[in-house]
Amino acid sequence: MNNKKTLFITQAAIIAALYTVLVLIFSFSSFGPVQFRIAEALTILPYFTPAAIPGVTIGCFLSAVITGADALDMIFGSLATLxxxxxxxxLRNKKYMVPIPPIIANAIVVPFVLRYAYGEAQPIYLMMLSVGAGQIVSAGILGTLLxxxxxxxxxIVFKNDDYK
Incomplete structure (x- = not known):
């Protein structure tokens, strides 16, 4: 395996592990119609490295598996993250727009997962607002700070030229 592939796999694995650990540590706020998933701050990492794409996706999937999430959550939550x-x-050439896709994708997808996987009774539009608000804080504010x-x-940390 060459150095570029090794670097890519290593970065993806570290990001997946960080995402999973953050979800588990902050599990009290990571699930439900009102959620503030601190791990979502990591969704800005594709700005720095393409390895973050499988990294956050695998991290989201592993988090769902470890916490015993419904199969619909594992599939569609991970797909929204991907x-x-x-x-x-x-959007990596438009730095401050990088957090927008995770905010929108999760605000749209997660409420349907909550309804159909977990039987959440709140109206979809209210869950879109509450999940979206949590995403604005975690991906938007914390992600932008990160x-x-x-x-x-x-x-020092990311060597994007290694992928070109």
């Missing part, structure tokens, strides 16, 4: 990560990566902090050390 779509958001790909779109965030595509993006700004990592942007100062990206030359």
């Amino acid at each position: 779509i958001a990560a790909v779109l965030s990566y595509q 993006l700004m902090a990592l942007d100062k050390v990206k030359h």
Whole structure:
């Protein structure tokens, strides 16, 4: 295996592990119609490396598996994360737009998962607002703070040129 593949796999694995650990540590606020998933701050990482795309997706999936989530949650929650990560990566030339795809994808998908996987009775539009609000705080605010902090050390931490 060459160095580029090793770096990619290593970064993806570290991101997946971080996402999973953050969901588990903060599990009290990571689930339900009113959720504040701190791990969602990591959804800005596609700005720095394409390895974050499988990293956050696998982290989301592993979190669902470990916590005993419904199969619909495992599939569609992870799919929302994958779509958001790909779109965030595509927005990497517009730094402050990178958190928008995770906010929108989760605000749209998660309420339907809550309804059909867990039988949540709240109206879908209210869950879109509550999940969206949690995403604005976690992915939007915390994610942007993380993006700004990592942007100062990206030359040390992330080596995007290694993928070109």
